Amino acid sequence: MKRFAVGLLACVTFFTGPAFAENYLLNGGQDSAIAYQMVQSITPAPDTRKLFLSYVKPVSFTSPTYNQAVESVNITFSVAPDSQTSKTDENGNTIMEAAWNNPAQPVSATLAFNVKNSVRLDTLKTSAPFPVAGLPDAVKPYLAATDQVPASDPAITQKARELTASAETQFDAVRRVLTWVIDHMRYVQPPESYDAMYAFTSGKGNCQNYSHLSAALMRAAGIPVRIVNGVTLKNPYEIKQGDTVLIMKNAEGRHSWIEVYFPDLKWVPFDPQCTELFVSNRFIRVEVGLDNNDTENDGLIRWTRVKGSTGKPSFREDIRADFLSDNVTLAGTKTDYGPKNKMFGPPVTAAFQKVTKVYKEPEPEPVKPERLKTLVFSEPFVFGNLEFPKHLDFQTARARTEEAPDGSMKMVKTFLVETAEYVTTQGKKYAQSFVLDRPVKLSAIGLALHNFSSDGQLWVELFTDKNGIPDQQMAVSDMVFLADRVYKPGYDWVNFAFAGQEIVLQPGRYWAALGFTGGPIVNWFFSYGKPTGPQDGTRYRTLFDEQWSHSHAFEFNYRVTGLAPKDFKAE
Incomplete structure (x- = not known):
């Protein structure tokens, strides 16, 4: 050479x-038909008395931007379980659990389904005022403080008041919180802790930290937020910006994001790392709850063992997603307001603060x-x-x-x-x-x-x-x-x-x-x-x-x- x-x-x-700020307004859409399969392989330890595997049945979901239509959900096991149960929890998740007595061989569980995911992004209208009022009883639990989402912590409530002090619409309040989180946080894996306070004090974390911190600040401001657990798929997609193309790509694996309740829009998804009022159709929504401790059921492994033993099962998880069809037509326009780090969302008709921000880096x-x-x-x-x-x-x-x-x-x-x-x-x-x-x-x-x-x-x-x-x-x-x-x-x-x-x-x-x-x-x-x-x-x-x-x-x-x-x- x-x-x-x-x-x-x-x-x-x-x-x-x-x-200038890195805020992008998107127009267009995504339409995909996906054949999804997740295989979990578990080898029990020799001293295992009982093995439990639980999964959450994915369901269809609609919002003003992101829609998921699930078909033909099927779960199979390489070894027939000794018992199976199904229940619906307080968050509406259908939890399927299988159990094996004295398992002596590896067990594989295969969850498969077809899903049609679509995203529609054009001008979105919302007139929900801030402070939020007249919430239905069904959404009020998502104002609660938890260990991972400490919405009542004095530091969190003070920051929430500071960020939303002059907001007159819910969208403005939500946007201010999200803008701050995106610029305050830096993605790392694995973090030392997954809760909102770790993210708040350290300024870093993974997807769980982003979700917990955003939820804590919004709940402290009286805005209902629920945590979503699901999967992102690795297939990239393009956003056209004039003569250039921005490539968006997620890892294939478990992911956490949020849904925010608006009285006039209902539940709308956000990925606090970079999107508002939508997530891409590379997201597969599975389980919702108050925090990630509350949404642990999908893929949870439990077992009992002989007293005094220390063995634990070995584990492997493989995800495969075949895109049977995929059509993406997204175009982005950069604004002069918003966070320093990239944020994407549809144009919105609502009163909100549009302060031009210039982030001038020192010139070497x-x-x-x-x-x-x-x-x-x-x-x-x-x-x-x-x-x-x-x-x-x-x-x-x-x-x-x-x-x-x-x-x-x-x-x-x-x-x-x-x-x-x-x-x-x-x-x-x-x-x-x-x-x-x-x-x-x-x-x-x-x-x-x-x-x-x-x-x-x-x-x-x-x-x-x-x-x-x-x-x-x-x-x-x-x-x-x-x-x-x-x-x-x-x-x-x-x-x-x-x-x-x-x-x-x-x-x-x-x-x-x-x-x-x-x-x-x-x-x-x-x-x-x-x-x-x-x-x-x-x-x-x-x-x-x-x-x-x-x-x-x-x-x-x-x-x-x-x-x-x-x-x-x-x-």
């Missing part, structure tokens, strides 16, 4: 002008050549989107195991999901942007990857930036031969060294693009949102797309390492 010897690099385009200034020559690069430097679950098998990952007062055990489902993109498709090149606030003598760029075979070679190409897209290639890393790497489960850093190239990067914006040859099969892990970089900082191009016109709403996990001047301060 051609190598580039590069000295002091100053060919960088810096941010120019202000960055290049170091003058005469000063650059005097700098001593001695301080270890590490920068990037660094947090991801390493070496984790997502199909077998499970949350905590708990013991009930009667001695029975339960294994609570996890919301760990494999947020990753297959990045070695022929004819595509993926790139991640990063911004340096100081000069750096580059050693390596690491990418969070998982390779599924030992075929092929990988490398990283370093580009300058021009108007938010990769421009001139500056350097190419050493090759990584996948045959030389020791296999490990899950994702880990793959370091691409720039040995012997003496690359010094000026402060500014750059792009790291993955190159490959020889047929590798590689996934690159990503984080929802943009934890470290610009909103347009994750892109891919096809063979004839010189403008890198496809932008992703997520950010790849990457790591820039090298040496920086000690105690560097910009002039």
Whole structure:
């Protein structure tokens, strides 16, 4: 491979002008017919006396934007259960439970159904006033405070009052809360805790934290909210924005979101990570409740065991969704109001605050050549989107195991999901942007990857930036031969060294693009949102797309390492 010897690099385009809010109004729709199947495989421990598996029957749901029509729900077991029950809980969920006495062999449960999911996004009208009044008795339980949704906590009630103080419509109040949550939070997995207070104080969490914090603030303001548990599907979809295309993608796995009650709209879905008044039709709605402790029944594993024993079952969950048809026609228009991080929703006819917001990022200034020559690069430097679950098998990952007062055990489902993109498709090149606030003598760029075979070679190409897209290639890393790497489960850093190239990067914006040859099969892990970089900082191009016109709403996990001047301060 051609190598580039590069000295002091100053060919960088810096941010120019202000960055406005990242609020997008969507028009159009989605229509899909999906054949869904989830298989859970459980191997009981030898000392298991009784094994219980429970599932929630998915049902049809209608709202002004998102609609789900479920057909032909069927659950089968590889080993016939000794008993089966079905009941409806106070939230309207139909819970099916199967039990086995002294199970001596693995059990597989297969839940299958067909579903037609559709989304319609055009101008939505709501005139519901704030404060909310005249609520039906059936929705009042969803104002309650719980351990995970502490709507009566003084810090939560104070923040809710602060956010909604001058709101006159319910939509305005809800929108203010959601805008704050989207900008306050950063997605991580797994979080240390799943409740709203952890999210409120730390500013980070997973989908459960986003849902619990949004619900706590809205309930504190007198707005009914219920937690939804379900599944997101990994099939991406496009939102057209003029000459560019924004790619939206979820991980395939368990997900938590919310539904908000409006007197004139009834229950309407929101994903507090990025959408208002709708969720995409890649969401399959399963169970609702007050919080995620209340919605634990779908996929719950319980067992009793011999006294004094410590064994627990092993577990695997596989989801498959075949799109029998899929039609997406969505177009987005960016506004100058809203959160700093991306939020999507339909146009709304309602009185609400439209304050133009400008989020001006500090513009890195290049170091003058005469000063650059005097700098001593001695301080270890590490920068990037660094947090991801390493070496984790997502199909077998499970949350905590708990013991009930009667001695029975339960294994609570996890919301760990494999947020990753297959990045070695022929004819595509993926790139991640990063911004340096100081000069750096580059050693390596690491990418969070998982390779599924030992075929092929990988490398990283370093580009300058021009108007938010990769421009001139500056350097190419050493090759990584996948045959030389020791296999490990899950994702880990793959370091691409720039040995012997003496690359010094000026402060500014750059792009790291993955190159490959020889047929590798590689996934690159990503984080929802943009934890470290610009909103347009994750892109891919096809063979004839010189403008890198496809932008992703997520950010790849990457790591820039090298040496920086000690105690560097910009002039």
